[in-house]
Amino acid sequence: MARTVGSNGPKTMEAIRKAGLRLIYTQGYEAMSLRRLAAEVGIQAGSLYNHITTKQDLLFDLIKVHMDELLERLDQALDGIADPEDRLQAFIAFHVGYHIARKREVFICYSELRSLESKNYDIVVGLRQQYERKLIGILDDGVASGRFTVADTTVAAYGILAMLTGVCTWFKPAGRLSKEEVTGIYTGMVRHGLVRTVDAPAVAEAT
Amino acid sequence: MARTVGSNGPKTMEAIRKAGLRLIYTQGYEAMSLRRLAAEVGIQAGSLYNHITTKQDLLFDLIKVHMDELLERLDQALDGIADPEDRLQAFIAFHVGYHIARKREVFICYSELRSLESKNYDIVVGLRQQYERKLIGILDDGVASGRFTVADTTVAAYGILAMLTGVCTWFKPAGRLSKEEVTGIYTGMVRHGLVRTVDAPAVAEAT
Amino acid sequence: MARTVGSNGPKTMEAIRKAGLRLIYTQGYEAMSLRRLAAEVGIQAGSLYNHITTKQDLLFDLIKVHMDELLERLDQALDGIADPEDRLQAFIAFHVGYHIARKREVFICYSELRSLESKNYDIVVGLRQQYERKLIGILDDGVASGRFTVADTTVAAYGILAMLTGVCTWFKPAGRLSKEEVTGIYTGMVRHGLVRTVDAPAVAEAT
Amino acid sequence: MARTVGSNGPKTMEAIRKAGLRLIYTQGYEAMSLRRLAAEVGIQAGSLYNHITTKQDLLFDLIKVHMDELLERLDQALDGIADPEDRLQAFIAFHVGYHIARKREVFICYSELRSLESKNYDIVVGLRQQYERKLIGILDDGVASGRFTVADTTVAAYGILAMLTGVCTWFKPAGRLSKEEVTGIYTGMVRHGLVRTVDAPAVAEAT
DNA sequence: AATGAATGAGTGTTCATTCAT
DNA sequence: GATGAATGAACACTCATTCAT
Known part of the structure; x- marks a missing residue:
C-alpha cells in the first residue's frame, strides 16, 4: 500500500521516459498500454499519473x-x-x-x-x-x-x-x-x- | 435487416480495401477501429467479417x-x-x-x-x-x-x-x-x- | 449459388439433427454455433433456416x-x-x-x-x-x-x-x-x- | 468515476464468486454474461477484471x-x-x-x-x-x-x-x-x- | 433448397484515467 | 508517491437470424 522502499520521484520519471521510449519504438504509441509501461517501471498503472498528465503528453x-x-x-x-x-x-x-x-x-x-x-x-x-x-x-x-x-x-x-x-x-x-x-x-x-x-x-x- | 438493395460482394470488398488503406495511412493500423472502417464502407462492423477474416489479415x-x-x-x-x-x-x-x-x-x-x-x-x-x-x-x-x-x-x-x-x-x-x-x-x-x-x-x- | 448437386431436403434435415445432437452433446447448446452446425452438415448457416425455424426449436x-x-x-x-x-x-x-x-x-x-x-x-x-x-x-x-x-x-x-x-x-x-x-x-x-x-x-x- | 465509497476488494471478490455460482447454476456457464454478473455485483463489466483473470478462470x-x-x-x-x-x-x-x-x-x-x-x-x-x-x-x-x-x-x-x-x-x-x-x-x-x-x-x- | 451478404445485438476483454486510501 | 479498485467507453469479433438472389 505504501510505496516501495527506495523508489523516488525523479528516478521514477526517468524510468518512465526510458521505458516509454523503448515501448513506443518497438510497439508503437497506440499499441503501448500504460499498464505495460507501468509494469516495466515496476509500479501500478494508476501511479503513472503522479508523473505524467496523459499518455499523449508523455509522447x-x-x-x-x-x-x-x-x-x-x-x-x-x-x-x-x-x-x-x-x-x-x-x-x-x-x-x-x-x-x-x-x-x-x-x-x-x-x-x-x-x-x-x-x-x-x-x-x-x-x-x-x-x-x-x-x-x-x-x-x-x-x-x-x-x-x-x-x-x-x-x-x-x-x-x-x-x-x-x-x-x-x-x-x-x-x-x-x-x-x-x-x-x-x-x-x-x-x-x-x-x-x-x-x-x-x-x-x-x-x- | 437483410442486405441493402444494390450492394454486393466484390464491390464491398473493394470498398473495404480502399477505405482500409486510407484509414491505416492517416491513423495507423492500431488506431483504426473496425467500426470506423465499417462506417466508411457503409455497413455494420460485424458485416466486415463476411469479407475479411481478421483485422490483421486485412493489413x-x-x-x-x-x-x-x-x-x-x-x-x-x-x-x-x-x-x-x-x-x-x-x-x-x-x-x-x-x-x-x-x-x-x-x-x-x-x-x-x-x-x-x-x-x-x-x-x-x-x-x-x-x-x-x-x-x-x-x-x-x-x-x-x-x-x-x-x-x-x-x-x-x-x-x-x-x-x-x-x-x-x-x-x-x-x-x-x-x-x-x-x-x-x-x-x-x-x-x-x-x-x-x-x-x-x-x-x-x-x- | 444453386444448391449442391445431390443434396435434398429430408436428407439434409436428418443430417442437421444428427450433427446437432452430437454438437450439443459435446459442446452444449449455448456453445454450439449454427455456423459450426451448418459447416458440419456442409451447407451455409443461412440455409439451415430452410429446415429449422430457430435454434431453440431444434433443441x-x-x-x-x-x-x-x-x-x-x-x-x-x-x-x-x-x-x-x-x-x-x-x-x-x-x-x-x-x-x-x-x-x-x-x-x-x-x-x-x-x-x-x-x-x-x-x-x-x-x-x-x-x-x-x-x-x-x-x-x-x-x-x-x-x-x-x-x-x-x-x-x-x-x-x-x-x-x-x-x-x-x-x-x-x-x-x-x-x-x-x-x-x-x-x-x-x-x-x-x-x-x-x-x-x-x-x-x-x-x- | 472512482470507486463507490465503502466498496472494497475482498468483499467484491466474494460477491463475484457468490453471484457467479448462482448464475452458472441457473443459466449455465456459457449463457452467463459477464455484464450480467457484474450487474448483480453492482459494478461495471470491466471492473470484474480487477478480481478475476478470465471468465474461464472464475469457473x-x-x-x-x-x-x-x-x-x-x-x-x-x-x-x-x-x-x-x-x-x-x-x-x-x-x-x-x-x-x-x-x-x-x-x-x-x-x-x-x-x-x-x-x-x-x-x-x-x-x-x-x-x-x-x-x-x-x-x-x-x-x-x-x-x-x-x-x-x-x-x-x-x-x-x-x-x-x-x-x-x-x-x-x-x-x-x-x-x-x-x-x-x-x-x-x-x-x-x-x-x-x-x-x-x-x-x-x-x-x- | 442453397447462397452470400447483411443486420443489430451481444460477447469477453482492454483501455486510459480517476481517486479514496 | 504508491496502491487497488473503480469507471465508461471502446475494442475485435461472434452470434442467430433475415432475405434478395
Whole structure:
C-alpha cells in the first residue's frame, strides 16, 4: 500500500521516459498500454499519473525534448564554422552521428507524428522545419556564394535528409562499418553522387 | 435487416480495401477501429467479417498485394534493358513514378511493418529484400562491368532507396515540379551528387 | 449459388439433427454455433433456416422426439407384463438398454433442460414426469399388492432412476461388462442392495 | 468515476464468486454474461477484471475450491473410523449432507465439466476420481475383510454416487423429509436394496 | 433448397484515467 | 508517491437470424 522502499520521484520519471521510449519504438504509441509501461517501471498503472498528465503528453514530451536537443546540438556542431562546404560537412557528420546514437528517438519522431494531437503536431512539425531550414540555409549560402551547384535546393535537402536518416534503419554498431566510415561514405555520396560513371566525365553528362 | 438493395460482394470488398488503406495511412493500423472502417464502407462492423477474416489479415493483404505488384511492375519496367546505366535509370524512373502514384501503400508498407504478426512480417520483409536486391544487382553489374564507381554497393543502394522513397512525403501532383522533373532531378543527384562544388571538376575530386 | 448437386431436403434435415445432437452433446447448446452446425452438415448457416425455424426449436425438437420415443418404447417393453416384479425387471432392463444405446439424447435431455424456453421446458418436464410415474406406479402396485417393501416410493424411484441413468456416463460398449451383465448387476442392486453385509441376514437388519 | 465509497476488494471478490455460482447454476456457464454478473455485483463489466483473470478462470476457481473442500471435509468425516460398515455409513451421511448443503456447487461440478479448458478439465476429473476412489476403497476394504458382499465394486460405487447425488435435484429443505430421514432412507437402500420382495428372504434370492 | 451478404445485438476483454486510501 | 479498485467507453469479433438472389 505504501510505496516501495527506495523508489523516488525523479528516478521514477526517468524510468518512465526510458521505458516509454523503448515501448513506443518497438510497439508503437497506440499499441503501448500504460499498464505495460507501468509494469516495466515496476509500479501500478494508476501511479503513472503522479508523473505524467496523459499518455499523449508523455509522447509529446519525448518528442519535444528530443527535437529541442537535436536543434541545440546542431547549433553547437555548426558553431564557429563559416564556409558552406565545411558547414555541409559538419551537418552530415552531426546528423549521421546523432541519428546513430538516438535511433529510437529519431524513429518515433517520424513514425508517431500522426499520433500527436493537432496542437502538438504543429509544434513538432515546426521544430522539424527549423531543422530542415538549417540544411537548406547551408545549401542556399553555398549557391549564393557560387560555391555549390545544386539541381534544386529543396529537393536536395529532402534527399540528403532522407538518405542520411535512413542510416537508423540498418546501422549496427558492431557491423562491418564504423560510424566514421559511414559518415565518410555518405559525405562522398552527397558530394559526388551515389553511383558514378567511370570513363565519362560526370560534368559532361550532367543534365 | 437483410442486405441493402444494390450492394454486393466484390464491390464491398473493394470498398473495404480502399477505405482500409486510407484509414491505416492517416491513423495507423492500431488506431483504426473496425467500426470506423465499417462506417466508411457503409455497413455494420460485424458485416466486415463476411469479407475479411481478421483485422490483421486485412493489413497483411493490403501490404502483400502491394509488394507483389511492386515486384511485378519493376520486372516489367526493367524488361529488355541490359545496360546497367540504362537499368539504373529505369529503376529510378520506375521507383519515383510508382511511389508517387501509390504513396499510401508505400507508406504503410514501411510504417506498419511492426504491426504485422511475425509470420506475416517475415514474408513482407522477404519481399522487400527481393526488391532491394534488384537494385543492388544493378549496381553490382555496373561495378563488375567496370562501368560504375560505387563507394559501397549496399550503402549506396540503401541510400538511393531512402532518398527516392522520401519523395512520397513531400511530392504534390499540383506542386511546382512535375513527376518527370522530379525523376530527372533524382537521377542527376544519384549520378553526380546532391551538392557539387562548382569550380573544381567533380572528376578531379573523385575518391 | 444453386444448391449442391445431390443434396435434398429430408436428407439434409436428418443430417442437421444428427450433427446437432452430437454438437450439443459435446459442446452444449449455448456453445454450439449454427455456423459450426451448418459447416458440419456442409451447407451455409443461412440455409439451415430452410429446415429449422430457430435454434431453440431444434433443441426442443431433439428433446421432444426423444422423450416421445422413450415413452413409447417403454410402453412396448412393459406391454403384456402384469406382475409388479416382472414389470420392475422389465423396466430396469429397458432403461439400461435404452440409455446405453442413446446416451447422447439422454444426456442432453438432462443437461439442456435449462436451455429450454419456459413453454418448452414445461412440456419436457411433463413428459419426464410421465416416465417417472411409470416407475412409481410399478412400485406402488407392488406395495399395494403386498409384494414389495419400499422405504419411500418416491425416493426409491428417484434413486433407481439416478442410479440407472448413471450408466450413460461410464458404460463403454467394448468394456469389461456387456449390456446384459450390467443389467443383471443393476437389477440385483435394486432388489438386494448395493452393498450387503455378509453374515447378518439383510432382512433382520431392515429399518 | 472512482470507486463507490465503502466498496472494497475482498468483499467484491466474494460477491463475484457468490453471484457467479448462482448464475452458472441457473443459466449455465456459457449463457452467463459477464455484464450480467457484474450487474448483480453492482459494478461495471470491466471492473470484474480487477478480481478475476478470465471468465474461464472464475469457473475453474469455483469448481476447484469446491472439490478441494469436498475432499477435505470427507477426510474429516471419515477420520478415526476404521470399520468398513461404519465408514460406508459415514460416507453416505456425509455425501448426502454435503450435497444437500451445496447443491449448486455440486451441480456445476457435473454440468460444467465440458466448459473447462482441457488443462482445467484434467485437474478436476483427477480430483473427482480421488473422491470416487475413497468410496471404492471402503467397498474394497469391506470385501477384503469378508464383511461386504458386492456384485461389482466399481459399478456399485458409481451406482451409490449417482443415487446419492440425485438428492440434489429433488431435495427441498422445507419438504416432507428431513435431511436425517433422507440419509436414513438412502442408507437402507444402499444396504438392503431399493425395492425388496417381501416374502422371500433377500439372501436366498441373491445372484 | 442453397447462397452470400447483411443486420443489430451481444460477447469477453482492454483501455486510459480517476481517486479514496 | 504508491496502491487497488473503480469507471465508461471502446475494442475485435461472434452470434442467430433475415432475405434478395
